[in-house]
Amino acid sequence: MAAKRFAVLDVARGLAVIAMVIYHFSWDLYWFGFVDWPVAEGAGWKTFAGMIAGSFLLLAGVSLDLAHHEALRWRSFWRRFFLIAAAAAGVTLVTYFTFGSSFVRFGILHCIAAASLVALPFIGRPFWVALIAAVFLLTLPLWADSPAFDGQIWLWTGLGTPDFGSVDYVPLAPWAGVTLAGLALSGAFRQRETWDRLGRLSLSGRLGRTTQLMGRHSLAIYLVHQPVLYGLVWLVASLGPELDRAGDAFISNCASACQDTLGTSEICTAACTCTLDHLKADGTWTLLVTDPADQSLRTRMNDQYLLCLADPEQRPPVNR
Template sequence: MRSTRLAVLDLARGLAVVAMAIYHFSWDLSWFAYVDWPVAQGTGWRIFAASIAGSFLFLAGISLDFAHHTGIRWQAFWRRLGVIVAAAAAVSAVTYFTFGDTFVRFGILHSIALSSLIALPFTRLPVVFAVLAAALVFSLPFWAASPAFDGQVWLWTGLGTPGFASVDYVPLAPWAGVTLAGVAVSKIFRNLGLWQSLSGLTFSHRPGRLTRFLGRHSLPVYLLHQPLLYGLVWTAAQVGPEMDRSAIAFVRNCTASCQGTTATPDICQAACGCTLDYLKADGIWDKLLAEPENQSLRNQMSNRYSQCLADPEWQAPVN
């Protein structure tokens, strides 16, 4: 079974890729004011983004166990890890030039790389060890968090306050626990003979073949889809009519005012976009447009702006 791809796993990974593309395209549309969906701050959107990240990490754990449960294939492991690390570095570099200080310091690919290193030994151990390790990592934020982990050096741990906004942040705790859970579930399925039963599913119809194709090539699709989608929406914004002029003007003016403070331009723009999202989510954006001098509404706006600018846990959406 180690050398045989399971169609059901390729399908699951392909569905995660499709969900990721939907989320990113929605974020792009929201960013360029084509829609007023609260992609950056909405609870439902955050849950959606977290479920996508969790899916990739969980499937990474299953794939790791499939590849190494009968013996660690070191050459294949280091080759795969090298590709992921290189891709993670590329994402950091591209987002640095695109988004400035909100670039990806430790995103989903960084997390998959580190989680794979942590989870690898558990592919050769009884399932109980993977279960206990997953539980331990999941619990870390509840008892191991400390100001000692604050700042950039320890941001990968997830146990402190990183003090930055980022377009993608997936730290060790608790996310490596998802990969360990994938290893555990894979072992349980194997012990119960479920993988053998699922091997008969081929999903050979056209949608199934397309989805499995995306799953087999999830890494290049991940690297290419967002630049393509972002570029398409950006191009439409340049050649088409300006959408939601009031919102665009708000973010533009807010950013200009913010840049008179010590915050960087990128942080200012992110904080102003966050403020706009909150104003819409709070249901006061339209009221503020109708009554711009209403002091109560302006106070609520100021409070949201201060929260977005000062809250170190605020993040832009996952990539």
């Protein structure tokens, strides 16, 4: 017998999908230089990404409990597992050709598939058993981290230091603990008959129906949305005016270094912008981008920076 669908669960998954699309679209805009938001390294953005990943993993645990708490429906379980595993393999393959060495080795789909296997022994058990296992996995990196797990072979564990950068990395520890927490949460809800009350919520308004539809097709949206968004932003970047990512990076790094000395954001940004304008005007910038290690060019850049620091409002001469 098929497991009952809960509108509130589909809505929750749909909201996670919306948040995921917002994050990935922001990342694409940052990658192509349309915005200077610190999507890749900002603490707030990292927290946002972690909350999105955690939402999907928590809901995966809830779904496992709702679908299998009475008895494991093996055919349904393995069908879902191999579908997610195949999708994860596809993500690895596509990102290998798109991002090179930063391809996804063990991302959110890999973790959901593996966490489903980890959760198997706890399905149908009292909720507190899964809760104890969740705490164990969530805290595992705090006390079991070891150089023995460094490198590629054990990267999936989350207990070592990876020797790579990846656009998506969600290891089993601590993240599988979130799936077990979802399993425990759903079990506690069943024990307290919370699901009976939540099951009465239809959320049948237009917004509710749309969000539920997205939640029911979250895997398909996950696989399709990023190639579409990335392709659209790439197309705009290709057809539109060329963006000076190197120049933006120079101003950002220059202003950051300047503030360490002067501590004045406005003056530093103005001085660095002035420096870049002068370097572009006399052709030095093009030479620097081509050969950033050239000491004479760097000396010229530093001299111009000192001049601009003294007078940030000066303008480069106009070539006639």
